[in-house]
Amino acid sequence: MNFTDKTALVTGGSRGIGRAVCLELAKGGANVVLCYAGNEAAAQETVWSVEALGAKALAVQCDVSDAARVDALVKAAVERFGRIDILVNNAGITRDNLLMRMSEADFDAVVAANLKGAFLCMKTVSKLMLKQRYGRIVNLSSVVGLRGNAGQVNYAASKAGVIGMTKSLARELASRGVTVNAVAPGFIETDMTAALSDAARSAATGEIPAGRLGAPEDVAKAIVFLASDDAAYITGQVLAVDGGMAM
Numbered sequence: 001m002n003f004t005d006k007t008a009l010v011t012g013g014s015r016g017i018g019r020a021v022c023l024e025l026a027k028g029g030a031n032v033v034l035c036y037a038g039n040e041a042a043a044q045e046t047v048w049s050v051e052a053l054g055a056k057a058l059a060v061q062c063d064v065s066d067a068a069r070v071d072a073l074v075k076a077a078v079e080r081f082g083r084i085d086i087l088v089n090n091a092g093i094t095r096d097n098l099l100m101r102m103s104e105a106d107f108d109a110v111v112a113a114n115l116k117g118a119f120l121c122m123k124t125v126s127k128l129m130l131k132q133r134y135g136r137i138v139n140l141s142s143v144v145g146l147r148g149n150a151g152q153v154n155y156a157a158s159k160a161g162v163i164g165m166t167k168s169l170a171r172e173l174a175s176r177g178v179t180v181n182a183v184a185p186g187f188i189e190t191d192m193t194a195a196l197s198d199a200a201r202s203a204a205t206g207e208i209p210a211g212r213l214g215a216p217e218d219v220a221k222a223i224v225f226l227a228s229d230d231a232a233y234i235t236g237q238v239l240a241v242d243g244g245m246a247m
């Protein structure tokens with residue numbers, strides 16, 4: 001993939017899937033702006049890894065659920081690189097519990113980070129993309145947003161919401177050179193899934209036709225394709241990257 005002279009903003013780029021996306025984009029020569037919630041050391045490590053690939057990187061601390069911080073993030077990206085061609089809404093959290101035990105605070109926190117965060121970033125960045133008449137937006141949904149999961153009412157609501165937002169914005173921007181797509185990863189080896197017990201892990205693996213959990217790079221390669229010029233005629237789609245789990 002060639003991303004020379006392109007600038008990408010990757011939310012939650014300090015770890016996991018977001019970090020892998022930053023590195024794949026850097027391999028293609030993109031300038032990479034990544035934001036993170038609080039883990040400055042991980043964000044700095046991603047910056048060094050991007051720079052080691054010969055690309056430029058900027059890390060900005062930003063809670064994506066805070067509109068003022070998102071405005072400042074986008075401003076910092078434009079001040080440094082002049083434009084944003086690619087937005088990957090990857091930042092996300094879980095606060096799992098059965099509905100009966102799920103607090104209102106845990107519902108609100110997950111929807112704020114996963115759904116409102118993507119909304120705020122799309123709202124701010126799409127203004128630039130419309131002026132440029134070029135843009136690629138890729139949102140992180142989940143197989144959980146497609147088929148639900150016990151213990152994840154809040155997360156499933158946020159990830160199903162991401163699909164609705166993706167399709168709606170794709171319709172709004174399709175005639176202006178801006179595509180909006182989503183990926184729906186299955187069970188990927190990151191910090192988010194590291195806390196699962198061996199029993200839960202082997203039960204999940206049993207549900208995956210490919211017979212293995214995914215790697216962050218498996219998802220990153222699909223995201224980077226949707227972010228490329230080659231995907232110009234693909235919009236409003238949800239691509240499951242899940243070893244066949246959700247089919």
Ligand code: NAP
Nearest residue numbers: 012014016017036037038039063064091092142188190192
């Ligand atoms: P992860 O390893 O837990 O990393 C989460 C990233 O998001 C970190 O960079 C974190 O920053 C950042 N972040 C969290 N809340 C944020 C906020 N409010 N504002 C800005 N950044 C924030 O997660 P992951 O497993 O790579 O998941 C990435 C995305 O894929 C998420 O949207 C997740 O829902 C989705 N997904 C993951 C899986 C899976 O199996 N792992 C499956 C389906 C979908 P800090 O480093 O500063 O904490």
